[in-house]
Amino acid sequence: MDKRKxxxxxxxxxxxxxxxxxxxxxERVQLIRYLDHELHEGSLQHPPSSSSNALDHL
Known part of the structure; x- marks a missing residue:
């Protein structure tokens, strides 16, 4: 499955x-760190309260 999707x-x-x-x-922790980093970089939008090829490095 496409990681961006x-x-x-x-x-x-x-x-x-x-x-x-x-x-x-x-791992969940890896994903959280990645998402936090991307949010600060401006690459991702903040998810609603209740993911790009850049994930290839994970």
């Missing part, structure tokens, strides 16, 4: 951070 589903509130991490095959 998974991140987008998380941002739209369709997946939890745990589900998103499972689909991407990374």
């Amino acid at each position: 998974v991140i987008n589903a998380y941002q739209r509130g369709l997946l939890t951070v745990q589900e998103c991490a499972q689909v991407l095959g990374v």
Whole structure:
């Protein structure tokens, strides 16, 4: 599955951070760090309250 689509589903509130991490095959903590970094860089939008090729390095 395209990693950008998974991140987008998380941002739209369709997946939890745990589900998103499972689909991407990374640890939850790794994903949270990545998302936090990307939010500060301005690459991602903040997800609603209840994911890009840049994930290739995870």
